Amino acid sequence: MTDRTPPARPDLAVGPAAADPAQVEAREIAHEQGVVDRVYAQLEVAARNAQLLAAEGHSRARLGHEGGLVERDAMVFQAAKRIATLDAAHEGLVFGRLDLKDPAVEPRYVGRIGVRDDDHEPLLIDWRAPAAAVFYQATASEPQGVVRRRVLRCTGKRVVGVEDDLLDAEAETDLPIVGEGALMAQLSRARDRRMHSIVATIQAAQDKAIRAPSRGVVEISGGPGTGKTVVALHRAAYLLYSDRRRYERGGVLVVGPSGVFMRYIERVLPSLGETAVALRSLGEVVDGIDAVRHDAADVAAVKGAARMAELLRRAARQPVPGSPREFRYFYRDDVLRLTPGDLGRVRRSLLGQGGAAGRRNAVPQARAGSLLVDALWRQVKGERALERSREDFAETVLGDDRFLLFLREWWPPLYSAEVLGWLRDPSFLSTIGEGVISVADVAVLTRADAWGRDAHDLSVEDVALVDELRHLLGEPQEDPELLDDPLAHLVDANLPELTTVQDREFTGPRAQRRIEDDTYAHVLVDEAQDLSPMQWRMVGRRGPTATWTVVGDPAQSSWPFPGEADAAREEAMRNKQRYRFHLDTNYRNSAEIYRFAAAYAERVGLDIDLPEAVRSTGVEPVEAKATDLAAEVTAEARRMLDHLPGTVGVVAAAGRRAELEAWFEGWAEREGGDQARLALLTGLDTKGLEFDGIVVVAPGEIEAESPTGRATLYVVLTRATQELTLVH
Numbered sequence: 127m128t129d130r131t132p133p134a135r136p137d138l139a140v141g142p143a144a145a146d147p148a149q150v151e152a153r154e155i156a157h158e159q160g161v162v163d164r165v166y167a168q169l170e171v172a173a174r175n176a177q178l179l180a181a182e183g184h185s186r187a188r189l190g191h192e193g194g195l196v197e198r199d200a201m202v203f204q205a206a207k208r209i210a211t212l213d214a215a216h217e218g219l220v221f222g223r224l225d226l227k228d229p230a231v232e233p234r235y236v237g238r239i240g241v242r243d244d245d246h247e248p249l250l251i252d253w254r255a256p257a258a259a260v261f262y263q264a265t266a267s268e269p270q271g272v273v274r275r276r277v278l279r280c281t282g283k284r285v286v287g288v289e290d291d292l293l294d295a296e297a298e299t300d301l302p303i304v305g306e307g308a309l310m311a312q313l314s315r316a317r318d319r320r321m322h323s324i325v326a327t328i329q330a331a332q333d334k335a336i337r338a339p340s341r342g343v344v345e346i347s348g349g350p351g352t353g354k355t356v357v358a359l360h361r362a363a364y365l366l367y368s369d370r371r372r373y374e375r376g377g378v379l380v381v382g383p384s385g386v387f388m389r390y391i392e393r394v395l396p397s398l399g400e401t402a403v404a405l406r407s408l409g410e411v412v413d414g415i416d417a418v419r420h421d422a423a424d425v426a427a428v429k430g431a432a433r434m435a436e437l438l439r440r441a442a443r444q445p446v447p448g449s450p451r452e453f454r455y456f457y458r459d460d461v462l463r464l465t466p467g468d469l470g471r472v473r474r475s476l477l478g479q480g481g482a483a484g485r486r487n488a489v490p491q492a493r494a495g496s497l498l499v500d501a502l503w504r505q506v507k508g509e510r511a512l513e514r515s516r517e518d519f520a521e522t523v524l525g526d527d528r529f530l531l532f533l534r535e536w537w538p539p540l541y542s543a544e545v546l547g548w549l550r551d552p553s554f555l556s557t558i559g560e561g562v563i564s565v566a567d568v569a570v571l572t573r574a575d576a577w578g579r580d581a582h583d584l585s586v587e588d589v590a591l592v593d594e595l596r597h598l599l600g601e602p603q604e605d606p607e608l609l610d611d612p613l614a615h616l617v618d619a620n621l622p623e624l625t626t627v628q629d630r631e632f633t634g635p636r637a638q639r640r641i642e643d644d645t646y647a648h649v650l651v652d653e654a655q656d657l658s659p660m661q662w663r664m665v666g667r668r669g670p671t672a673t674w675t676v677v678g679d680p681a682q683s684s685w686p687f688p689g690e691a692d693a694a695r696e697e698a699m700r701n702k703q704r705y706r707f708h709l710d711t712n713y714r715n716s717a718e719i720y721r722f723a724a725a726y727a728e729r730v731g732l733d734i735d736l737p738e739a740v741r742s743t744g745v746e747p748v749e750a751k752a753t754d755l756a757a758e759v760t761a762e763a764r765r766m767l768d769h770l771p772g773t774v775g776v777v778a779a780a781g782r783r784a785e786l787e788a789w790f791e792g793w794a795e796r797e798g799g800d801q802a803r804l805a806l807l808t809g810l811d812t813k814g815l816e817f818d819g820i821v822v823v824a825p826g827e828i829e830a831e832s833p834t835g836r837a838t839l840y841v842v843l844t845r846a847t848q849e850l851t852l853v854h
Contacts, residue, residue: 147304150302150304151287151288151304151305154288154302154304155285155286155287155288158220158223158276158278158285158288159284159285161220161235162219162220162278162280162283162285163283164249165219165220165235165237165241165249165250166219166283168241168242168243168244168249169219169241171244172241218238218280219237219238219239219241219250219280219283220235220236220237220250220278220280221236221237221238221277221278221280222235222236222237222253222258222261222275222276222277222278223235223236223275223276223278224236224260224261224264224272224274224275224276225272225273225274225275225276225299225301226271226272226273227269227271227272227273227294227297228271234251234257234258234261235249235250235251236250236251236253236258236261237250237251237252237253238252238253238398239252240252240255252367253398254363254364254367254368255367259333259337260272261275262328262329262330262332262333262336263330263333263334264293264330265293265330266291266292266293266294266295269293269294272293272294273292273293273294273297273299273301274290274291274292274293274299274301274303275290275291275293276288276289276290276291276304277289277290287305288304288305289304289305290302290303290304290305291303328357328360329353329711331707331709331710331711332353332357332360332709334707335357335358335361335707335709336357336360336361336364337361337364338361338705338707339705340365340368340369340673341673341702341703342673342674342702342703342704342705343673343674343675343676343699343702343703343704343705344361344673344674344675344676344704344705344706344707345676345677345704345705345706345707346358346675346676346677346678346707346708346709347677347678347679347706347707347708347709347735348679348708348709348710348735348737349679349681349710349712349734349735349736349737350679350682350712350714350715350720350723350737350841350844351712351713351714351715351720351737351739351816351844352709352710352711352712352713352737353709353713354652354677354678354679354709355391355652355677355814356391356394357677357709358650358652358675358677359380359391359394359395359398359650360394360398361650361675362378362380362395362400362403362648362650362675363395363398363400365378365648365673366378366400366402366403367400372647373402373647373648374402375647376645376646376647376648376672377402377403377404377646377647377648378402378403378404378646378647378648378649378650379403379404379406379646379648379649379650379668379669380395380403380404380405380406380650380652381406381407381408381411381649381650381651381652381665382405382406382407382408382652382653382814383407383408383652383653383656383810383813383814384407384408384409384418384586384810384811384813385407385409385410385416385418386807386811386815387407387652387653387813387814387815388405388406388407388410390814390815391405391814392405404646407586408586408589408590408657408661409584409585409586409589410589411589411590411593411664411665411668412589412592412593412596412664413644415584415589415592417584417585417586417588417589418586419578419585419586420585420586420587420780420810421575421576421585421586421587421588422575423686423831423832423833423834424570425570425571425573425575425576425587426585426587426658427686427687427833428563428567428570428571429571429585429587429588429590429591429658429660430587430590430658430659430660430661430685431658431659431660431687431690432659432660432690432693432694433562433563434563434591434594434660435594435659435660435663436562437549437558437559437562437563438545438546438591438594438595438598439598440558440559440562441545441548441549441554441558441595442486442540442545442595442598442599443477443484443486444548444554444558445469445473445536446535446536446538446540447548447551447554449535449536449538450532450535450536451466451469452464452465452466452469453469453498453529453532453536455502455523455526455528455529457502457506457511457519457522457523458508458510458511458513458514459508459509459510459511460505460506460507460508460511462502462505462506463505464498464501464502468501469536471501472494472497472498472501475497476489476493476494476497476537477489479493480600484598485597485598485599485600486540486598486599486600487539487540487599487600487601487602488600491533491534491537491538491539494533494536494537495524495529495533495537496520498529498533499519499520499523499524502519502523503516503519503520506519539602540599540602541581541599541602542592542593542595542596542599543581543582543584543592544581545595545599546581546588546591546592546595547577547581549571549572549577550572550576550577551572552568552572555568555571555572556568587658587660589664590658590660590661590663590664591660593663593664593667594660594663594664597667644667644668645667645668645669645670645671645672646668646669646672647672647673648669648672648673648674648675649665649668649669649672649673649674649675650674650675650676650677651665651674651675651676651677651678652677652678652814653677653678653682653813653814654676654677654678654695655678655679655680655682655683655684655685655688655691656678656682656683656684656685656813657685657691657694657695658685658691658694659690659691659693659694660694662691662694662695662697662698663694663697663698665698666694666697666698666699666700669698670700673702674699674702676695676699679735680733681727681732681733681734681735681837681840682813682837682840682841683834683837684810684813684832684834684837684838685834686832686833686834709737710735710737710738711737711738711740712737712738712739712740713740714816714844714847715739715844715846715847716739716741716742716743716745716847716848717739717740717741717742717743718742718743718744718745718746718747719739719747719843719844719846719847719849719850720737720739720844721739722746722747722843722850723840723843723844724736726839726840726843727836727840730829730836730840731836732836732837732840734840743848745848745849747843747849747850747851747852748849748850748851748852749851749852749854750762750851750852750853750854751853751854752853752854755823755824755853756789758853759776759786759789759821759823759853760789760790762821762851762853763776763790763804763821766818766819766821766849766851767803767804767819770818770819770848770849771818772803772817772818772819772847772848773803773804773805773817773818773819774803774804774805774817774818774819774820774821775804775805775806775807775812775815775817775819775820775821775845775846776790776804776805776806776807776820776821776823777807777808777809777811777812777820777821777822777823777828777842777845778806778807778808778822778823778824778827778828779808779809779823779824779827779828779830779831780808780809780810780831781827781831782823782824782827783806783808786806786823787806790804790806805817809828809831809835809838809839809841809842810838812841812842812845813841815845816845816846816847817845817846817847818846818847818848818849819846819848819849819850819851820842820843820845820846820849820850820851821851821853822839822842822843822850822851822852822853823853824853824854825839825842825852825854826854828842
């Protein structure tokens with residue numbers, strides 16, 4: 127049996143010997159260190175067991191039969207998962223303790239994962255377990271049987287401090303209360319280049335959103351700094367814990383506004399023991415694409431509009447620009463001709479065979495060749511020609527290089543980025559856009575700056591259009607048998623006896639498997655107010671049967687037409703049941719900074735949510751005017767880095783980004799600046815981020831760069847936790 131007696135507690139009686147707060151804290155830390163040591167020792171036992179399981183799995187491969195290989199794969203996979211979970215939870219493994227009013231109940235310790243001793247008794251409760259819920263839900267007004275809640279601050283395996291909250295002041299107890307309170311201690315720490323888990327300091331309102339029912343859609347709203355993002359990430363971890371089979375098998379997709387943001391949050395879920403999550407920025411949602419640049423505001427507004435869906439549907443059904451418009455063929459005294467009308471009828475027939483969505487690539491080139499041969503055969507009239515059978519005719523035509531060249535040019539496999547490129551042509555765009563987009567829209571989309579250098583140079587806004595086309599067209603299919611066996615694909619709806627396995631593979635539901643399976647069991651969308659209608663369509667395809675978590679604040683929106691986006695959002699979530707949670711406490715900004723930001727928002731007419739800031743620093747934001755902008759900005763950044771322990775962001779309009787980088791090029795070496803703690807950003811880049819200090823460069827330029835520039839500047843003003851300077 128394992129000795130579960132906790133290490134001897136120091137004498138906590140209140141009296142002269144315990145009156146020194148430093149001595150009390152030292153004794154408490156020493157006691158908690160003993161508990162933490164035991165948990166880490168048991169964690170090492172669990173890690174060794176997982177490694178033994180992996181070794182046993184590898185040995186099964188030597189059994190010499192397929193069953194051994196299957197056992198090997200299963201055992202090694204499970205061992206690898208367990209080792210990854212244990213490794214991820216190592217930092218800050220134990221963070222909480224509950225002392226309950228019932229003296230017969232031992233203190234409960236809460237951590238990133240659950241750990242049991244050799245007798246399978248809990249040493250550490252997983253923060254997501256029902257037994258740990260009271261750690262977050264108990265308050266001074268409703269202590270729920272908790273006398274003291276303690277948060278342990280650890281560096282590696284070493285306890286460096288404790289912070290206590292006395293929740294039941296009327297309980298008879300001699301428990302000491304150490305520190306200024308866990309939440310305030312956490313809020314005052316320096317920021318770095320990564321978002322951190324708040325698992326030790328989740329507040330009751332946040333915990334309700336985290337533990338909401340798994341079905342339907344959980345919507346989390348609130349103003350800046352209310353913890354919406356990190357609460358949503360903890361919810362994803364909670365779902366994976368509560369229904370692991372469903373969410374690990376189906377996958378969890380987290381969608382955020384930018385690559386900068388995704389790098390900022392990427393460690394949160396692994397630190398909670400979860401790695402079965404795909405993190406994608408809006409420029410990365412489509413596999414194989416990583417777009418980072420944004421279009422100009424007017425171009426983005428047209429590309430993101432809902433009317434683009436109909437425009438792209440029309441484009442996907444058009445003949446390939448520059449493809450042949452007719453075909454002549456001489457066969458045994460007959461001159462056969464495929465006119466534009468003939469080709470149009472064949473094209474419509476082929477598109478009708480592309481499934482319910484009419485997917486162009488669902489119909490292989492061989493099928494197109496078969497219908498073209500049929501159209502030619504119907505024109506055969508001469509006696510010499512009719513002496514031969516239709517099969518002879520088809521073999522002759524399909525073996526003719528001239529016909530095969532025509533077929534490849536007239537019905538080639540189409541790629542979504544290629545079709546998107548057709549919109550560069552004003553004539554093509556005007557033709558398919560009649561009644562869908564305006565003349566002004568055509569002018570915007572055919573500007574030189576509306577598209578990248580080539581089909582591979584995509585903007586973030588292009589990605590949703592590529593995805594739309596990808597689903598309209600289907601995946602390109604290859605026809606390896608076209609030349610080797612020209613008769614294999616002589617398929618007609620009226621001749622089922624000629625249907626081949628190859629045809630059924632290419633034209634049936636399995637042809638679209640790669641597209642249809644690009645879905646997830648849960649979809650988390652952050653900064654949801656920024657998504658355009660086309661982006662909502664893109665994200666919606668990833669979760670037609672998923673549960674959702676949607677996070678946003680309308681006042682921070684960079685999309686100028688919220689009504690249109692709301693309609694697309696509703697369509698994406700398909701009338702699922704909603705659970706709404708509103709967070710109203712600003713944990714990020716000092717009261718001084720948020721008062722300044724809120725006053726600006728009200729002055730410029732933004733309809734803002736006003737959360738209450740919970741702490742004050744006594745440092746007001748500063749506005750400065752500079753004749754030498756570069757000198758003033760770099761000096762202010764240096765001043766902040768010299769006395770703030772965390773990160774500093776310098777933010778400018780997108781048009782000034784290159785100039786901003788030039789100001790700071792070589793700055794670290796030249797002036798001894800700390801480049802690792804400095805971030806140079808555009809207004810949109812700051813979405814979801816936070817810094818100890820923010821320097822705003824020419825705020826009027828950020829306001830003027832788009833129709834939603836005022837909302838963007840409001841976002842920028844709410845990124846700072848300690849200091850804010852605006853340089854005009």
